């Protein structure tokens with residue numbers, strides 16, 4: 051169903067032309083698949099600028115933005131402190147390829163927030179962070195197997211494109227082509243929120259599992275919260291079997307709390323991966339943990355890892371500015387309040403459209419997803435039972451009213467500190483109309 055945002059009060063001509071030009075030189079017209087709108091139909095709005103809670107497309111339309119560049123924009127777009135820090139840093143040179151104090155400063159801010167993290171290695175993306183964490187776990191334990199969870203997404207390194215969520219599920223390729231059997235052979239999968247399945251795998255592959263890798267609150271099958279006892283159960287199982295527990299906090303780090311899911315749920319990880327918010331919108335990823343694990347990385351240890359732009363001074367400056375602003379814990383209270391207001395309002399809007407009990411809103415703090423199926427959604431099988439045609443109709447109905455949602459049922463909405471009550475209420479009013487349009491397909 052090839053369609054662009056229907057007219058209503060918005061025109062899309064310039065985005066349509068821009069997408070046509072982009073498709074001639076960029077694969078699918080995009081640099082990350084989920085942006086291509088394959089799951090919802092039509093073509094993307096080309097964004098010209100972003101500020102606070104808004105993004106503005108080439109045709110001058112303004113949207114309330116719930117993509118938040120997939121998580122980094124927790125303080126809103128183009129925060130003056132981040133913009134100033136970037137401008138000042140880049141005037142001193144965009145990259146040195148040598149140590150700079152900004153790396154130490156940002157690493158110190160991360161160690162202060164995450165009790166389990168005593169040392170950090172910066173990289174340039176979440177994918178690199180998790181790829182490094184897996185290699186580090188294998189090097190530190192001398193074991194090869196990794197256990198991950200169906201529907202969790204940890205970036206696009208070969209070994210982790212197995213039953214992967216996010217764009218891989220959106221496009222129907224959760225286990226990607228081009229990944230040799232050998233690369234995926236040591237990746238075992240279990241259902242999310244099923245610690246018993248993990249226990250069975252650890253017993254079956256006794257002494258061979260290097261790590262259990264988990265999104266401590268899942269965001270890449272849509273948002274799915276850890277069931278009570280799930281994370282603590284993984285902690286106990288890893289301790290019993292000598293496996294390392296890797297929390298992929300690329301999305302949850304500094305989002306659910308300053309100390310991420312580890313602070314929120316009180317479960318310690320052996321290795322933590324971070325990204326998104328710690329770069330303040332610039333390309334940064336990080337791996338962190340206790341020195342006894344981290345010192346296995348080169349140059350101290352034998353696990354090799356490197357990167358031309360790792361610890362880039364401009365990216366570090368953006369991250370420092372962002373994390374310093376997030377030391378004000380009121381931010382977390384504000385975005386929790388906004389999330390609660392939106393969740394309650396969306397459930398009310400769905401009920402008014404005759405969808406009571408027919409949609410499920412999963413929320414963890416300022417990350418949430420509206421699933422077009424009745425509750426509960428506790429894992430990948432539940433999530434993929436959603437009505438994605440109804441979601442697509444809802445998506446476009448919201449976009450037509452100036453609400454910019456992630457273009458996939460299997461993604462998280464992100465609320466920023468700039469999403470005040472008036473914008474939340476505007477979103478809820480728009481959802482009432484959008485649920486009515488979607489209800490016709492349910």
Ligand code: KE4
Nearest residue numbers: 082120175176177203204205216298300301
């Ligand atoms: P990047 O390589 O995209 O920086 O990070 C990979 C990654 C790792 N771990 C988690 C928990 C993640 O959510 C991600 C990336 N998230 C997706 C959004 N679901 C990025 C958006 C995209 O792929 O375009």
